[in-house]
Amino acid sequence: MEEIAMDSSGDGKPFPIVEPDYTGWSDEERLYYIKWQMAVTQRILRESRSQQPLAQYSDIQSGSD
Numbered sequence: 001m002e003e004i005a006m007d008s009s010g011d012g013k014p015f016p017i018v019e020p021d022y023t024g025w026s027d028e029e030r031l032y033y034i035k036w037q038m039a040v041t042q043r044i045l046r047e048s049r050s051q052q053p054l055a056q057y058s059d060i061q062s063g064s065d
Contacts, residue, residue, distance in 0.1 A: 020033070
């Protein structure tokens with residue numbers, strides 16, 4: 001199953017998350033890569049949140065028809 005992440009360029013098109021080929025990697029290298037990937041993802045999410053405020057509770061309550 002392919003994971004989908006939202007593109008940070010803002011065009012809204014998703015891009016697939018591609019797992020690298022870990023062949024020949026030590027456990028330490030693999031762990032470092034995964035931690036780096038998580039840090040980058042969190043940074044992208046933080047930046048996108050600061051640019052686009054989340055829906056306010058009142059918006060959700062009233063419904064936008």
